[in-house]
Amino acid sequence: MNLIFLGPPGAGKGTQAKILADRFGYRQISTGDILRANVREGTPLGLEAKPIMASGGLVPDDLMIRMIERELEKPGRLIFDGFPRTVAQAEALDALLARKHASAVAVLFAVDLNVLLERLIGRWTHVASGRTYHQKFAPPKTAGIDDVTGEPLVQRPDDKEETIRTRLAVYKDQTAPLIGYYDNPADPRLVMVDALAPIDAVTAQLVGLINEGAGAGGARV
Ligand code: ADP
Numbered sequence: 001m002n003l004i005f006l007g008p009p010g011a012g013k014g015t016q017a018k019i020l021a022d023r024f025g026y027r028q029i030s031t032g033d034i035l036r037a038n039v040r041e042g043t044p045l046g047l048e049a050k051p052i053m054a055s056g057g058l059v060p061d062d063l064m065i066r067m068i069e070r071e072l073e074k075p076g077r078l079i080f081d082g083f084p085r086t087v088a089q090a091e092a093l094d095a096l097l098a099r100k101h102a103s104a105v106a107v108l109f110a111v112d113l114n115v116l117l118e119r120l121i122g123r124w125t126h127v128a129s130g131r132t133y134h135q136k137f138a139p140p141k142t143a144g145i146d147d148v149t150g151e152p153l154v155q156r157p158d159d160k161e162e163t164i165r166t167r168l169a170v171y172k173d174q175t176a177p178l179i180g181y182y183d184n185p186a187d188p189r190l191v192m193v194d195a196l197a198p199i200d201a202v203t204a205q206l207v208g209l210i211n212e213g214a215g216a217g218g219a220r221v
């Protein structure tokens with residue numbers, strides 16, 4: 001079963017995608033991580049995406065859809081983390097999956113928007129792997145250092161208050177409509193986790209959904 005992680009920035013999608021990738025062998029497709037790698041490498045995509053990401057806006061759909069098309073050429077059970085973010089992206093993903101005779105269940109990370117600022121402002125990232133920590137909720141063993149590689153952690157330039165507010169507004173406007181898209185009574189394929197819970201408890205909910213084969217019979221919120 002492929003999974004689409006849906007929820008606002010800071011809901012915990014990347015954290016859980018990495019845990020499930022380690023435990024169950026899912027391949028995490030984080031469009032944000034792929035874009036950041038392109039920005040670091042200075043590719044044409046990175047040059048186009050950089051100012052958009054810095055402002056908290058969305059990179060154009062056609063570029064994102066082409067990125068996902070390339071990712072889908074590789075094998076594996078997938079977790080889509082940060083894609084789709086617009087209805088146009090969701091429609092394109094459905095078409096691409098259908099071409100592969102594959103499907104996906106959307107998992108909504110339900111969270112109070114007022115916890116997100118604290119989560120994002122306290123987030124520290126290991127650039128090369130995309131691993132994230134939180135200074136209060138998931139601290140590294142040594143402050144500022146990645147547990148696995150010993151390399152330094154950084155704060156994302158878009159994790160500052162002003163940009164976070166823009167990203168949340170963009171989420172409400174462009175991405176939240178996907179909840180209705182996936183919770184379609186004719187073809188329900190949305191399940192929900194309580195993403196306000198501590199990290200381990202969210203993982204437990206996801207493991208429960210995976211074990212039940214969430215969505216196989218059209219699980220509803
Ligand atoms: P997203 O990928 O949805 O933007 P992240 O997984 O990067 O969000 O999580 C945002 C921040 O919140 C990170 O610093 C992470 O360590 C922390 N975090 C993730 N899940 C939880 C949780 N359930 N409770 C508290 N903090 C969390």
Ligand code: AMP
Pocket residue numbers: 009031032033035052053054056057058059060064081082083084085089158167
């Ligand atoms: P994320 O790492 O998911 O928080 O994404 C960081 C930034 O990358 C977003 O604020 C957008 O600017 C861009 N981005 C990531 N995924 C997408 C997407 N599916 N569509 C458009 N822009 C995206």
